[in-house]
Amino acid sequence: MGIRLINALSSPYGRKVAVALKEKAIPFDVTYDVPWGKDTCVAQYSPLEQLPILILDDGTTVYDSSFILEWLEVRYPDRPLISSNAEQALTTRFVKLLGERVMEAIHAIVFELQRPEPSQPFVERQSRKVRRGIAEIEATLERRQPAKGIDIDTGDIAVGSMLLLIPFLIEHGFVAELEVLNWRPRHPKLAVYADTLAARASFQETKPALMEVDLKSVVA
Numbered sequence: 001m002g003i004r005l006i007n008a009l010s011s012p013y014g015r016k017v018a019v020a021l022k023e024k025a026i027p028f029d030v031t032y033d034v035p036w037g038k039d040t041c042v043a044q045y046s047p048l049e050q051l052p053i054l055i056l057d058d059g060t061t062v063y064d065s066s067f068i069l070e071w072l073e074v075r076y077p078d079r080p081l082i083s084s085n086a087e088q089a090l091t092t093r094f095v096k097l098l099g100e101r102v103m104e105a106i107h108a109i110v111f112e113l114q115r116p117e118p119s120q121p122f123v124e125r126q127s128r129k130v131r132r133g134i135a136e137i138e139a140t141l142e143r144r145q146p147a148k149g150i151d152i153d154t155g156d157i158a159v160g161s162m163l164l165l166i167p168f169l170i171e172h173g174f175v176a177e178l179e180v181l182n183w184r185p186r187h188p189k190l191a192v193y194a195d196t197l198a199a200r201a202s203f204q205e206t207k208p209a210l211m212e213v214d215l216k217s218v219v220a
């Protein structure tokens with residue numbers, strides 16, 4: 001049977017894992033789940049009750065997208081997504097961390113805006129993280145040295161999954177058109193970088209799609 005990925009159609013965290021599996025040419029099956037729905041299976045496989053989750057042939061589970069990406073590098077070292085050069089690997093992990101933390105700040109905004117009376121100071125605080133985090137990503141990418149034999153790394157995958165989710169969230173009304181999310185005019189070079197990632201088969205094949213979930217009831 002091989003690897004099974006528990007994913008959600010719109011999950012940027014799950015997308016990271018699916019992109020990494022595709023970039024490494026590792027075959028996998030996907031089961032889509034709605035982690036907040038009453039029929040979710042996530043609690044059965046992860047104490048954190050979150051997806052993405054990998055389920056292996058022997059029933060072992062691997063979860064949290066950040067850890068899964070590290071796990072894949074150890075178990076499937078072919079087609080590396082992290083350089084064997086320690087300095088370059090540190091930069092990759094730093095970019096990955098920024099992509100992940102900014103994604104979390106965006107999600108915090110999405111959920112806060114579902115509340116009957118969203119806290120403006122909270123939204124502003126998260127918005128600062130998004131604004132400064134994206135600027136830091138661009139600055140870090142500018143100074144990074146190309147790694148031999150690696151044309152996409154786990155940092156790119158985390159950042160791409162985050163940046164490329166933003167238009168989906170706006171289009172489907174999950175966030176108002178907040179100024180902070182209109183990052184392209186502020187970072188034209190990052191926009192070119194995001195478009196290059198978006199054009200890769202791994203990203204094309206994992207575009208976010210709507211799933212039935214009532215986020216208002218999640219925060220109620």
Ligand SMILES: N[C@@H](CCC(=O)N[C@@H](CS)C(=O)NCC(=O)O)C(=O)O
Nearest residue numbers: 011013035049050051052064065066
């Ligand atoms: N840090 C986790 C975050 C995953 C996450 O937030 N997943 C969402 C779906 S996009 C989820 O399962 N949420 C349910 C919950 O947190 O209870 C990761 O990177 O895997």
